[in-house]
Amino acid sequence: MRDPYEVLGISRDASEKQVTDAYRKLAKKYHPDLNPGDASAQKKMAEINVAYEEIKSGRAKYQDYSKPQGTGSYGGNRGGYGGYGTGGPYGGFNPFDFFGGAYQQRQQTSQQSRGDKFDPVRHYVNAMRYNEALYALSEIKDRSAEWYYLSAVASYGLGNRVTALNHIDEAIRLDPNNIAYQQARQQIAGSQQSYTQRSRGFGVPTFNFNTLCMGLCCAQLFCRGGWWCL
Amino acid sequence: MFGYVIANIDQLDEAQRARYQQVYCGLCRALGERHGAHCRLTLTYDMTFLILLLSALQPEDDMRHEPFRCPAHPVKKRESAMNAWTDYAADINVVLAYYQRMDDWTDDRRVSALAQAKIIGSQVKSVCERLPRQCEAITRGLEALSAFEQDGEPNPDLPAAAFGSILGAAFTPEGLKDQADLYAFGDKLGRFIYLMDAVVDLKKDIRHEKYNPMVFVDSTRHESILQVLMADCVEPFSRLKLYRDKELMENILYSGVWARYLAARKGGKKA
Numbered sequence: 054m055r056d057p058y059e060v061l062g063i064s065r066d067a068s069e070k071q072v073t074d075a076y077r078k079l080a081k082k083y084h085p086d087l088n089p090g091d092a093s094a095q096k097k098m099a100e101i102n103v104a105y106e107e108i109k110s111g112r113a114k115y116q117d118y119s120k121p122q123g124t125g126s127y128g129g130n131r132g133g134y135g136g137y138g139t140g141g142p143y144g145g146f147n148p149f150d151f152f153g154g155a156y157q158q159r160q161q162t163s164q165q166s167r168g169d170k171f172d173p174v175r176h177y178v179n180a181m182r183y184n185e186a187l188y189a190l191s192e193i194k195d196r197s198a199e200w201y202y203l204s205a206v207a208s209y210g211l212g213n214r215v216t217a218l219n220h221i222d223e224a225i226r227l228d229p230n231n232i233a234y235q236q237a238r239q240q241i242a243g244s245q246q247s248y249t250q251r252s253r254g255f256g257v258p259t260f261n262f263n264t265l266c267m268g269l270c271c272a273q274l275f276c277r278g279g280w281w282c283l
Numbered sequence: 284m285f286g287y288v289i290a291n292i293d294q295l296d297e298a299q300r301a302r303y304q305q306v307y308c309g310l311c312r313a314l315g316e317r318h319g320a321h322c323r324l325t326l327t328y329d330m331t332f333l334i335l336l337l338s339a340l341q342p343e344d345d346m347r348h349e350p351f352r353c354p355a356h357p358v359k360k361r362e363s364a365m366n367a368w369t370d371y372a373a374d375i376n377v378v379l380a381y382y383q384r385m386d387d388w389t390d391d392r393r394v395s396a397l398a399q400a401k402i403i404g405s406q407v408k409s410v411c412e413r414l415p416r417q418c419e420a421i422t423r424g425l426e427a428l429s430a431f432e433q434d435g436e437p438n439p440d441l442p443a444a445a446f447g448s449i450l451g452a453a454f455t456p457e458g459l460k461d462q463a464d465l466y467a468f469g470d471k472l473g474r475f476i477y478l479m480d481a482v483v484d485l486k487k488d489i490r491h492e493k494y495n496p497m498v499f500v501d502s503t504r505h506e507s508i509l510q511v512l513m514a515d516c517v518e519p520f521s522r523l524k525l526y527r528d529k530e531l532m533e534n535i536l537y538s539g540v541w542a543r544y545l546a547a548r549k550g551g552k553k554a
Contacts, residue, residue: 073435077492084489086502102499106437212470213440214515215478215508219500245507248514248537255538258291258545 056118057104065114076105110191174203183210198228202237209241217241285480288329288472290531291538299531302364305348307331309365312351313373318406322373325380325403329476330372333454335532336468337368339525340459368456374410375453378418381407382425389429420452432494439478439496447473464519471516475540479509483547513540 058065061075079101081087088094107113166172170193177186186207193200201224209217221241224234290303310331314322338346346364353361381403387396411418427445436442447470454469455462481488481497482505488495497505517536525532 069434074492076435077489080489080498081492084498086486087489102437105435106499109435109437208440211440212444213438214474214512215439215443215500218508218511219504222504242511242514244514244518245511248517249510252510252537252541255291255294255534258293258538258542 057107057113060100060104072108171199171203178206183207198224202234285476286327287476287479287540287543288332288535289539290535291542294534305362305364306334308361308363309369310372312363313369317373318377321402322377325376330376332535334368334372335528338366339528342526371456377403377406378410378421417452421449424449437499442496443474443477446477449473461523464522467519475512475516
């Protein structure tokens with residue numbers, strides 16, 4: 054892995070703002086949506102994303118990138134370390150979170166300990182201590198399929214659905230034959246299939262202002278940005 | 284909010300369409316009568332859905348139907364339908380609109396936004412005395428959001444959860460027994476709306492070097508992620524005991540919420 058500071062073209066003592074600005078400039082140049090059909094842009098963007106996440110997570114500061122790294126493949130989002138879910142800053146604020154937790158727990162398959170470095174993580178996941186599980190995972194440098202799988206389960210437990218989906222797909226990509234990963238994928242994707250099926254029954258929705266506009270929405274549309282109509 | 288929670292009008296029958304228009308007009312009238320004519324300009328379809336949902340939880344339909352003349356369509360008289368939830372939704376609408384405009388002012392220095400915020404602002408204080416929990420949740424959620432935006436947070440779940448907490452509070456007025464399901468529904472709908480908005484604005488935000496959490500996720504995965512979030516959202520919805528307007532709301536949740544996304548995608552392909 055290349056030095057993330059080098060990838061973003063900034064010095065190691067760059068400020069938070071310089072990191073973000075550099076990232077956004079590069080995204081503007083390389084994002085695949087703005088460069089359709091350019092395979093090298095896709096690759097470049099993936100590298101930029103990894104570099105940005107490395108720096109934002111604080112890992113890059115203490116890492117010597119001239120030495121060879123673990124074999125783990127990088128990519129996807131870091132989990133919700135110090136997350137925003139049940140134990141996050143909104144912890145005592147969301148009185149109903151435990152309903153979701155209990156519901157998920159019921160369906161979750163238990164994580165057996167296996168005498169490897171992931172055992173503490175499995176222990177936290179079983180105890181529904183998902184923030185701690187993610188923290189323990191962040192300490193493990195080698196990102197194997199199992200790493201992504203456990204990160205997906207813990208993120209899912211915190212209600213962090215996007216990370217959960219990205220990481221379970223990464224786990225399956227690294228180890229396509231693991232049944233536990235496939236089952237976790239099914240649970241995380243939930244009732245996506247039946248939702249889309251029902252959705253299709255309605256036909257393709259059209260966003261048509263002529264039929265939609267029944268009140269002041271047209272006035273609002275034309276006034277947007279102007280204050281003369283207040 | 285962002286105007287994503289709208290019906291797919293083409294798939295509504297006559298009665299559903301009339302009902303949707305009446306509740307929408309009722310909200311607009313409540314905004315005008317409670318908060319002054321200028322607040323009508325903050326009207327959104329999203330809050331119409333909130334009225335439909337909260338009203339449907341009551342066994343009896345207590346909507347007051349009245350003919351009135353709409354200032355935007357003065358020729359023909361229209362009918363509005365209003366109940367206590369209309370007033371509640373109008374209050375929430377005003378608070379959300381206020382903070383959103385303040386945000387536009389602090390982020391982009393849009394003078395028009397500040398001018399609007401100043402005018403709406405006088406209403407916010409009285410609303411927040413009536414609805415302290417909702418107002419606090421909205422302020423806290425938006426503060427968290429702006430911190431994530433400023434920080435360039437690469438994990439999309441975090442700002443999405445902050446927006447979810449805002450809608451969770453908005454969907455749980457005092458005194459209803461289905462609080463847990465309503466909160467879960469609002470929370471999940473909020474997450475969906477936030478990320479849907481990010482997906483729709485993606486190219487624009489990249490070009491203007493603005494924060495957008497979906498930049499960090501491979502674009503080919505976006506649609507599937509949004510589907511999962513919406514599937515998640517209809518799950519607590521299906522647990523609610525609804526006395527009416529179920530099909531109308533399902534039209535919105537299964538179809539209407541995709542209208543702007545599909546319109547943007549179609550527009551993007553043409554360009």
